[in-house]
Amino acid sequence: MTTLLELQGVSRRFGGFLAVREVDLAVEAGEIHCLIGPNGAGKSTLFKLVVGRYEPSAGRIHFRGHDVTRDAPHSRVQRGMSIKMQAPSVFRALPVRQNLHIAMQHHVPPAELAREEERLLELLGLASEGARPAGELSHGQQQWLEIGMAVALKPTLLLLDEPTAGLSPEETFRTGELVQRLAAGGMTVLAVEHDMSFVKQIATRVTVLHLGQVFARGSVEEIVSDPRVAEIYLGVPHAA
Secondary structure, three states, X not given: OOEEEEEEEEEEEEOOEEEEEEEEEEEEOOOEEEEEOOOOOOHHHXXXXXXXXXXXXXXXXXXXXXXXXXXXXXXXXXXXEEEEOOOOOOOOOOEHHXXXXXXXXXXXXXXXXXXXXXXXXXXXXXXXXXXXXXXXOOHHHHHHHHHHHHHOOOOOEEEEXXXXXXXXXXXXXXXXXXXXXXXXXXXXXXXXXXXXXXHHHHOOEEEEEEOOEEEXXXXXXXXXXXXXXXXXXXXXXXXX
16 A cells, blocks of 8 residues: 555654654555544644644654655645644635635636535535535534535545534434545545544544554554553553
């Protein structure tokens, strides 16, 4: 498989606090890779390092064969990253369709815009909501719309920061189905997540962070069955 994103010895220090410590991470083309861990594990900091909101204190980040360690977020987007942050940030006063139009207008030929809007509305389960102001959508629908806006950039790598935050179990499952459809279409996904039912539904591989370091990595089956992970992530003690 082709390595799309690679972190080599990445660390991030805030004063005397080392939030991320010598993390190695490889995301392969076509996979859904989930990054999990307990609160304070360093997940959000590592995510911000990947997208360029923070610069590493040490280590290198490569994306599609390029060293992007010092690149600004917009440069990484131009290389094929697209980002869905945790809180929805849709244009609430504008119709759903126009939100998608704004996102894709510089990435899709004008003659194909209307057709692509229809395709995304159908993909997102929002085909009947196109004329509705985005602010009137449910929280889950707004999350799907923002995923659609990220997908509208036609990225090689889609980055999702806790995409199921605040969702009901049914909405969480539908979000998993959406991510799986995107991956089946050839998109690579890196998701920071805490909901293990969602991780079990979608993940090809899982990396577990603890205290800023890689604690475990493997298939979702290996991670779920690892008693060490249960102890640090779920608070379940195990015998030494």
